[in-house]
Amino acid sequence: MKERVEKFKIIACKTLSIFAAALVLFTGCSKKEAAGGQGNVPVLETIRLGVMADTISAYIAEIGNEEGLFAKYGLKTDVASFAVGINTVDAVTVGQMDIGYAADFAMINRLGGSPNTILRIFSGLGEGRFDSWKLYGRGAGINSPADLPGKSVVTQLGTVIEYWHAKTYAATGVDSSKINFLPVESTMEGVALIQSGAAVAMWANARPAESLNKIDGVHPITDLTPVGAPTLNIALTTDKFLKEHHSAVVKYVKVVQEVYDLIEKDPQRAAEIVNKRTATPVEQALITIRSQVNYVDLDQRFFDALSSLYGWTEQSGIIKYPYDLHTYVDTTALQEAFPGRGNFK
Template identity: 25%
Template sequence: MYRGSRALAATLLAAVLVTASACSSSDDGSSGGGASGELKKITYVTAFGALGRDSFAWVAKEKGFFKDAGFDVDIQKGAGTTQNLSMIKSGQAQFAAMDFSGAEVVAGQGKFTDWRAVAAVHQRTLVAIMTTKDTGISKPADLVGKKVATGKGSVSELLFPAYAKLAGFDNKKVTIQPVQATALNQLMAKRQTDALSTFLLSKNALETVAKKDVVVLPYSDFLSDLFGNVIVAPSSLIASDKDQVKRFVDAAMKGLQYTLDHPEEAAQIMNKFEQASAVPAAVAEINAMKPYSSSVNGAALGHMDQDRVARSIAALQGNGVMPTGLTPDKVADFSFIPAS
């Protein structure tokens, strides 16, 4: 009788433990990692297409960083700041990458406001003037009297007047040629323009198309406080589920660090998912962006300095790119990646 009671008690105890284990391993997507339970389905949008600068997202997916954080991430190819912010605003995406300066400008204009930058992919702006060496353009003042092609409505077009002012030449004496961003390199290769205002990470692609040496004049030489690409999230999501945002940011930064450390593997991973993305071009982009992504003054990778954001806003406002009134807290949440 005593042995029978002990057996029954042991059976009941085992059942309780199994039930408790099942409950503890369930995942409603609001917190916890992804080692067990159902993963939270979310959408992330790249800055623009499937280029080397965005390969870290596919790396985080392939290496299991997103899964470990509790996410099943659908990576969609973005098409620039306006479209990406539209997807954030409509709820089609929970996270997106984009150029921070462009996003600041539209926020300052009151067009998109329900978002905050939560991590910096690039610590400096990637916008630059690029031209082939045979044009004779070697310094900003050489652009006077020339034609400069730029992506229509892009941040590179938006920032050109500020760059010209700080670089010491009159932007009105330069002919700006707004075109589709995908047409830029061909225009330069055919000498249908004198220079491009574009992203410096495409230097290798321009050299390949033009078959000439390329001269790069970075905007950051004069607009040193501007960030490049950042990851943004809806401010409403930050308010309702800060833990989810924190877990995503940490996983994305693991992907970014791995990408910077292993460019060839990162490019191959992206090519696995996006076969049109050429591995050599992606490797070149990753290597080119390393000095722009590296942490500043020993801060953690992805950290955004609040004083620098304030100065970037002041630079954009002071050069007439957007009206006054915008403050750092309206475009960034600095709590996700502390300085150390």
């Protein structure tokens, strides 16, 4: 009996040893898979991108994903589309998005909306052409900005469109205080106001412009030439994300450059990709693509243009908390991605 007990102990010990070894081996494999991905597929770092619908920012996300460029650099995207750029800024501010996109006025405005903001500009994403947006008017008597005093005109508060209105009327000698501005959340809301006759003028491009052109009596009365400066496209994030996910920001600007290279080489193919992923008509996507001068940089010219805009907004009383623009521009990731870019004083 004693001998049988001893044999049982030996067998039990061997069984436990084999089980323990298997457990260690299994655990080790699990750790490897967690670190490197199942089947040796790399684990991708997810970045949440806030884009503006029907703009180059949305096209960057769609083309970058369709062509596998984000995955190429070890990134996965969670994309959210917003009606206007200011919404992406707010989404980044509250932690809903990691990286956002905005036009210059919206960004300058939000930086001055609170003291010591967490927002940071990390790159420029190109600029719009002077004829990329037009001020459309409806009616035989609406032929120039000089015809708008006393009339209802569509605007979007907190966006670059406010700036365009102010600069255009100042350049053409129009007293903007005599214009009845009707604020909307999106350009398509503005189109509806023009259609109904509740407003006689609004800024538009791309799809909204096409919709306006179909309305009887609507015609362009000016473009951005009186504004005197192009609209700058800005990439933004938070100070924390820029520090804790520096490599992700470096990779992001590299993806954008590759997307821009593809657009430059074959705009038709780029538009077809956008159509495939979003159902945006190819011709409409081409209009948006051709309305932009695409580059990834924030050089002295870009910074000076931002500074000039800041000066106007501060002088106009739009900035609630005046600030030093240098404090909120950090191009370290851009400089790492592309040595020689992102330099300014």
